[in-house]
Amino acid sequence: MSIEHRRHFTVPPPDTGESKHNPTTTWNCYLRELSKQKKYQEALTVYRHMLRSSFFPNTFTFPVLLKSCALLSLPLTGSQLHSHIIKTGSQPDPYTRSSLINMYSKSSLPHLARKVFDEESINLTISYNAMVSGYSSNSMILEAVNLFRKMRREVSFSVNSVTMLGLVSGFTLPSHLKLGACLHACGFKFGFESDLSVANSFLTMYVKCGEVEQARQLFDEIPVKDLITWNAMISGYAQNGHARRVLELYFEMKKMGGVNPDPVTLLGVLCSCANLGAQGIGREVEKKIEQLGFRSNSFLTNALINMYARCGNLVRAREVFDCMDDRNKSVVSWTAIIGGYGIHGEGEIAVELFDAMVRSGVRPDRTVFVSVLSACSHAGLTEKGLKYFDEMVRKHGLQPGPEHYSCLVDLLGRAGRLKEAMDLIDSMKVKPDGAVWGALLGACKIHRNVELAEVAFQHVIELEPTNIGYYVLLSNVYSDAKNLDGVLKVRIMMRDRKLRKDPGCSYVEYKGKMHLFYSGDKSHPRIKEIYRMLDELESLVKEIHQPDHKCQGKTEEPLIGAGVHSEKLALAFGLLNTKPGTDITVMKNLRVCVDCHVFFKLVSKIVNRQFIVRDATRFHRFKNGVCSCKDYW
DNA sequence: ATAGGGTTAG
Structure with a gap:
């Protein structure tokens, strides 16, 4: 009987004589059908009904139920089933046993899984597979590998591709890479490379270990790729x-x-x-x-x-x-929209949305608070930000991590409350990370506090010695204070540590392609037009621009971004190619250069257009091999 | 027994 016919019953009716089999078989079929449709909770309910109606489970019943427990992570129900199995007297058959091993493993109880495994003197491949995969998925890599080795030694149990899949899926950290690569070579020896699912799992392994290049190499070697292969590489x-x-x-x-x-x-x-x-x-x-x-x-x-x-x-x-069904709006959906308003300085709306979220009954998590706090700091909502931080701890019982403290330091720092920011760092229960001290350093840059900047720099450089941004920041602090010795000192430090600032780049999207510009870049095919447009804009800007006294103190030799700024080129290109009235989004590294804001504002006034400057920091951070080629247009 | 997945700041 198909599940369609049963739809109007919560549970199947007792055997109506339609089946020649024993009634338990009918129940089993139904359970298997539910499991196939991933209705695990229902399967367990049906099982309870089955017991109440005095039908007894047999060996074919348990694996299905145990799988449900494993996937729903219900170790309690699972172990109840386990004792039930023992009570029925007979030794669990190999399938039930591997299901038990799997259930305990998926519930993060590998030791109980091992107990089941050890109860049998002779294990079959399926038990081994379940146990290897169990260790592996509980990040007990060594145990998994040892069992795998044992399996290979014992001739009667041959390793198959499922063993490989289970084992490899646990290799998820950079530290696993060496063993993983070894296993990959080993897998070749076994002839598993022809098995697409095994190849895919190795591909994923390289991705998870942070070796995209290796992953790509393997990807290119796979002759016939399936959807999983493409997805693994794309999401990698x-x-x-x-x-x-x-x-x-x-x-x-x-x-x-x-x-x-x-x-x-x-x-x-x-x-x-x-x-x-x-x-x-x-x-x-x-x-x-x-x-x-x-x-x-x-x-x-x-x-x-x-x-x-x-x-x-x-x-x-x-x-x-707004079009989303309210039931489908998860914390993640709210985080996305709140963060969106936050990035663009719409702190008030972000905060309102957050309140609406709480009212709608969605429980905030630590991530959404990062969005809210940063929205507050971007919009200068200092008090609100402090209030939300307090509520996060007291009302919602969430532990603040360094990522929250860095937002809060940023919040206080931007408001010029440097002393409080410093006190906050001192009061932290968790160890401050680079971002926390970096936020303080950034605040010192805004408010020209050289002494505190030096303190923050000392800390941040200890934690992130190769992050060039912080050197640049400190140099700019010195440069603002006309402390040329300081600027020199930082520069020597950078030279000694062989740190070079990558050229920043900005870009705009046009006709589905990225148009990339470095500062002073001349490689774009339409560079002449762009420079002509830029010259025009600059002379117009100069006409209406009253020199700002704040800019006078700048030293003439900036560390970065000398010459024609990349974002100006991107802006000019955008203006050339879009109709009046449309917005232009320029992507740039907001952290490095803020001077262009003035330029953008003035141009915006002149041409009566909106410019959106978007942060491309993420893009820059990972730009190895992404940003270097010139084939973007 | 089995390979791929969304959100966050500086």
Whole structure:
């Protein structure tokens, strides 16, 4: 009997004689059907009904139920089943035993799993597989590998590809890489490389260990790729910030044909669009979502909100958010929209949304507080920010981490309350990370506090000695104070440590492509037009610009961004290619250079257009191999 | 027994 016929029953009716089998078999079929449809909770309910109706489970009943417990992470129900199995007297058969091992492993109880494993003197491949995978998924890599070795030694139990899958899935940290690569070579020897699922799992392993290049090499070696292969590589690039490569791969996949994207693919693409500010491509993805009927996937909707928000299109982000069914609005959805308003300085709206979220009964988590606090600090809502921090701890019982403290230090610092910021750091229960001291250093830059800047610098450099941004920041503090010795000191320090500032770059999106500019860049095909436009703008700006006394103190030899700023080039290019009345989003590294804000504001006034300057920090952070090539236009 | 997934600041 199919599940369709049973829909109007909560549980199957007792055997009506339609089946020649024993009634338990009918129940088992029903349970298996539920499990196939991933209705695990229902399966367990049906089991209770089964007991109440005095039908007895047999060996085929338990594996299904144990799987439900494993996937729902219900170790209590699982161990009850375990004792029930023991009570039935008979030794659990191999399938039930491997299900038990799996259930305990998935509930993070590998020791109990091992107990079940050890109860049998001769284990079959399936028990070994379950145990190896159990150790592996509980990050007990050594135990997993040892068992794997034992398995290989005992001739009668051969390693199969499922063993490999279970073992490899646990290699998730950079420290696992060496063993993992070894295993990869070993897998080749066994002839597993022809098994696509094994190859895919190694691909994922390289991604998780942070070795995208290795992953790519393997990806290229796989002759016939399936959707999982593409997804593993695409999301691998996405997670490691290689946004540009994600898009390249996505287009390649489309060109190849044969494989259609699924929600996982599009998720990686959208995330990369968000990081690149590639709204045009993002819009196409949205159409695709519509076409393929993935509208109801809330992962995708959240990614869409995030994409539009980060691309500066708050209107569309809000529309997508508002169109969501209230039941589907998770903390993540709220975080995306709140963060969106926060980035663009709309702190008031961000805060209102946060309150609305709490009212709607969604429990805030630590991440959403990061968004709220940073929204407050960007909008100068100092008191509100402090209030929310307090509520986070007292009302919602959430432990503040360094990421919250760095927002709070930023909040107090921007408001000029440097002393309080310093006291806050002293009062921290967790160890301050680089970001906390970095926020203080940034505040010292704004408020020209050389002494405190030196203290903050000492700390931050201990934690992040190779982060060039902080050296630049301190140098600028000295430079503002006309302390040339200080500037020199920092420069020598940078030279000794062989740190070089990568050239910053800005970009705008045009016709679905990124147009990238370095400062003083002359490589763009339409460079002549761009410079002509820029000259025009600069002379117009000079006409209306009254020199600001604050700018006078600047030393003439800045560490970075000398000459024509990259964002000016990007702006000029944007103006050349868009119709009057449309907004232009320029992506730049907000942290490095703020001087261009004045220029942007003035141009905005002159041409009567809106410019959105978007932070491309993420893009810059991971730009190894992303930013260096010139083939963006 | 089995490979791929959304949010955060400086």
